[in-house]
Amino acid sequence: MIFIRPNEMSAQLFERITSSNKPVKISALAEALHSTSRQVRYKLDKMDEYLKDNKFPQFIRKQNAGISYAASPEIVKTIMEKLQEVEVYHYASQEERVDSILAILLQQQDYITIDDFAEKLHSSRSTVVKDLNKVRELLKSKHLTLLSSTNHGIKITGEEKYLRRASIELLMKSSESQGILSKEMLPSLKRLNLFSQSEIATMFSNTSIQVIEDCLIEAEKQLETTFSDEAFYSLVVHIAIAIKRLKLGRDIVMSYQELKNYETTKEFAAASYIASRLEKEFEIEIPYDEIGYITIHLLGSTVYVANPSSSEDWATLQILTGKILGEVSENLEQESLIHDDQLFSGLLEHLRPAIYRLKNGLKLKNPVLEEIKNRYYYLFNIVKNSMSPVECHVGKLFDDEEIGYFTLHFGAALEKLKPKNEVEKKILVVCSTGVGTARLLSSRLLQLFNVNIVDTIAYRQVSQVLKYQQVDLIVTTLPVKFDLVPWVQVNPLLLDKDIENLKKYLTQYHFQPKNVFVETVKLIEEHCDIKNYDALLLGLAKILKADIIVGQKGVVQPLLRELLTANMIELKVEAKNWEEVIYAGGKILEAHDLIEHRYVDAMVNTVKKMGAYIVIAKGIAMPHARPEDGAKKVGMALLTLKNPVNFGSKENDPVSVAIFLCAVDNITHLKALAELMQLLDDDDFKRMADEASSKEELITYISSKTRAEE
Numbered sequence: 001m002i003f004i005r006p007n008e009m010s011a012q013l014f015e016r017i018t019s020s021n022k023p024v025k026i027s028a029l030a031e032a033l034h035s036t037s038r039q040v041r042y043k044l045d046k047m048d049e050y051l052k053d054n055k056f057p058q059f060i061r062k063q064n065a066g067i068s069y070a071a072s073p074e075i076v077k078t079i080m081e082k083l084q085e086v087e088v089y090h091y092a093s094q095e096e097r098v099d100s101i102l103a104i105l106l107q108q109q110d111y112i113t114i115d116d117f118a119e120k121l122h123s124s125r126s127t128v129v130k131d132l133n134k135v136r137e138l139l140k141s142k143h144l145t146l147l148s149s150t151n152h153g154i155k156i157t158g159e160e161k162y163l164r165r166a167s168i169e170l171l172m173k174s175s176e177s178q179g180i181l182s183k184e185m186l187p188s189l190k191r192l193n194l195f196s197q198s199e200i201a202t203m204f205s206n207t208s209i210q211v212i213e214d215c216l217i218e219a220e221k222q223l224e225t226t227f228s229d230e231a232f233y234s235l236v237v238h239i240a241i242a243i244k245r246l247k248l249g250r251d252i253v254m255s256y257q258e259l260k261n262y263e264t265t266k267e268f269a270a271a272s273y274i275a276s277r278l279e280k281e282f283e284i285e286i287p288y289d290e291i292g293y294i295t296i297h298l299l300g301s302t303v304y305v306a307n308p309s310s311s312e313d314w315a316t317l318q319i320l321t322g323k324i325l326g327e328v329s330e331n332l333e334q335e336s337l338i339h340d341d342q343l344f345s346g347l348l349e350h351l352r353p354a355i356y357r358l359k360n361g362l363k364l365k366n367p368v369l370e371e372i373k374n375r376y377y378y379l380f381n382i383v384k385n386s387m388s389p390v391e392c393h394v395g396k397l398f399d400d401e402e403i404g405y406f407t408l409h410f411g412a413a414l415e416k417l418k419p420k421n422e423v424e425k426k427i428l429v430v431c432s433t434g435v436g437t438a439r440l441l442s443s444r445l446l447q448l449f450n451v452n453i454v455d456t457i458a459y460r461q462v463s464q465v466l467k468y469q470q471v472d473l474i475v476t477t478l479p480v481k482f483d484l485v486p487w488v489q490v491n492p493l494l495l496d497k498d499i500e501n502l503k504k505y506l507t508q509y510h511f512q513p514k515n516v517f518v519e520t521v522k523l524i525e526e527h528c529d530i531k532n533y534d535a536l537l538l539g540l541a542k543i544l545k546a547d548i549i550v551g552q553k554g555v556v557q558p559l560l561r562e563l564l565t566a567n568m569i570e571l572k573v574e575a576k577n578w579e580e581v582i583y584a585g586g587k588i589l590e591a592h593d594l595i596e597h598r599y600v601d602a603m604v605n606t607v608k609k610m611g612a613y614i615v616i617a618k619g620i621a622m623p624h625a626r627p628e629d630g631a632k633k634v635g636m637a638l639l640t641l642k643n644p645v646n647f648g649s650k651e652n653d654p655v656s657v658a659i660f661l662c663a664v665d666n667i668t669h670l671k672a673l674a675e676l677m678q679l680l681d682d683d684d685f686k687r688m689a690d691e692a693s694s695k696e697e698l699i700t701y702i703s704s705k706t707r708a709e710e
Contacts, residue, residue, distance in 0.1 A: 023066030111153035276365035288367035327386035366401035560675035596630035615649035
C-alpha cells in the first residue's frame, strides 16, 4: 500500500513570497490561493517553524507592509525542492483501517458489501471482517448500530444527531493524529498522508469551506461577537457535515418545543441567515430543524463578546425598542406588554442585528413565516405597521421575514397572558403520509389550538396506544373511523374547513380583553376601603391570571417626573455650539452628584465619534454616554436653548431642547425612558418647551402628559 502527501500550499506560498520584489500582504496571498487569511497565517507559522528547525532564515514580517524573505537563490531553491517533495508511506494499522471504514459508512446512504470494503482498503475479506467487529463495538459506544444483511451488505443505523456526532469525532481524531491544530483541519485534509484521512476528505467533496467561513464571519458581525478560532472552525465542521448529510437525504430532527425555545433568540436569526446563504450556494433545501441545529451550535460556541450595552448607541436602540413596544401594545390594547421586561430585553437584543442586516441588505430565511402569518395574522400586521420608527431611522423597510421574527417575540409574550385554566385537550395525530407531513400537521395544531399532542403515529398503532394513553380527540389524515375516541379527518395542511371542524372540539387561541385587571382594581378602590393595597393586587393577580409589576428584583424604577424636577431643568440657556450645550447639561448632572466629570467628556466624544445620532427628533437632542463612563446614579436633565444650535443632523437640526440621560444599568431608567418616549411623540411638547416661561409651567405639562398615560 502506498500513500502520498504533496505539500502544495506551502510551496505556493513560498514561491509567491520569494518571487515578489516587495513584501506581500497576507490578504493578497489568501486571495491568490483561494484561501483565508486565518489559514495563510497558520501555514506561514508552521513554515517558520520548519525553517527555524532546519537552520534556514525565517520570514520577514513588517506590520502594514507584508511578508518577505531574504536568502540566497541557492537556499531558496533548496527550500522549494523540499517543500515540493512527496512523502511515501507503506503501512496502515487496524486503527487507521477502522477509521477508513467509519468514514466510508458515514458517507453511504445504502448498504456496502465486505468485498467493496476489501477493494477500497486493499485488504483481505478476513481482515475486513475483523475490522468490522471493532467498528461494531465502537459504534455501540456512540449509540449507533452496524446493521448486517445477508443479501445487501452493511450500513450504519441510528439517530441522525449521533451519526453527525460520529462524523465530527472522526474528523477531529484524524486531524489530531497529524498534530494539526483544530482551527486548520479542514484546509489540511487534502494534504493528509493516511488512507483513512483521504477517505474522510471525501466527506467534504463539492463543499466550499470558504463559503461556510464567509457565512460565519457575517454571523459574527450580526451577533456582534467574535468566535474563538477553535469555536469558529468547529462551527465550520458542523455545518459542512450537515450539508453533506442533507445531500444524502438525512436531516436532523428536533422536538417542536425545543425549536420554539430558540425562535426568539438572535442566534436563531443568525442561523436563518446562514441557512439562506447555504441554500443559494449549495442548491439544497435546509429544513426548519436544521436551522435549530445551527442555532444550538451558535449558542454553545466559545466567544469573545462585544457587549451590546457598552455600545455608544444603546440609548437610541432602547428608544426605538420602546417605540415599537408602545405602538404594538397600544394597537393590541394590551398595556401589560409595556411592563414586560423580558419582552423589552428580547426585542432590544434582536433589534441590533436586525438593523445591521437592514442597513447591509442581508436577507434571512424564515422557514416558519407562513405559519407565523397564519397563527398571528392580526399580530403580524400590527407589528409590521409598528416598525416605522426603526425603518425611518435606517431609511429602509423590513421585509416579511424580519417582521416574522419580531412577531414571534410578541407572540411569546401574549402566550403568557393566556388564562391558564383552559384545559389542554390531549390529541393523537394519525398519519400515514410520512413523518414530515405528520410533524407539519402537529405543528399547525399546536399553533392554532390549546392542545397537547400526545403522539404522532401510524393507523396500525392506534389500538396499542389507546391501551395506555388517555386521548380526547384523534386528528387523522386517513379516511377511516375510530370507535373508542372522537375523531376528525383533516387535510395534512389543515385547511380552513378543517379548522372550523376542529373548533367544535378544541379551544382556539385568542387575544385577551384589555384592562380587566386594572378596571377591577379601580372599581374596588371607588367603593371600598383598602387595608392592604399590595396584598389586594397580588390576590387579584392570582385569581385573574394577570401579570402585574411588583418590583424588579428590588430595583426601583423612578418615573420621569421624579427625575425631571425643577433643579434639573434650565430654560433659555445660551450656547454657541453643541459642545457648550453638552457641557451645560453635564454641569447640572455633576452638580447633583449623578455623574463623574469624565461622563461629560464621554458625551462630547460620543458625538465626535458617532455623529449626530443623538438628535432623536425634530429639534430635540438626547446627549448621553455609557454607564461605565462615570454614571453614578440614574438621572435626567433638560435644557431649552435661547438660540437653537446645529449638532450635525441633516434631518433634525437645529436643536432647541436637550434632554440628558445617565443610567447605571439596563433596568433602572426604563420606566422614565418609556414615559420620555411618549412625551417625544407629543406634537405639542417641543413647542411648549420652547415657549415655557418658567420651570413650573414645563413640569406641570410633563406631569399631566405622563399621568395621563398611567
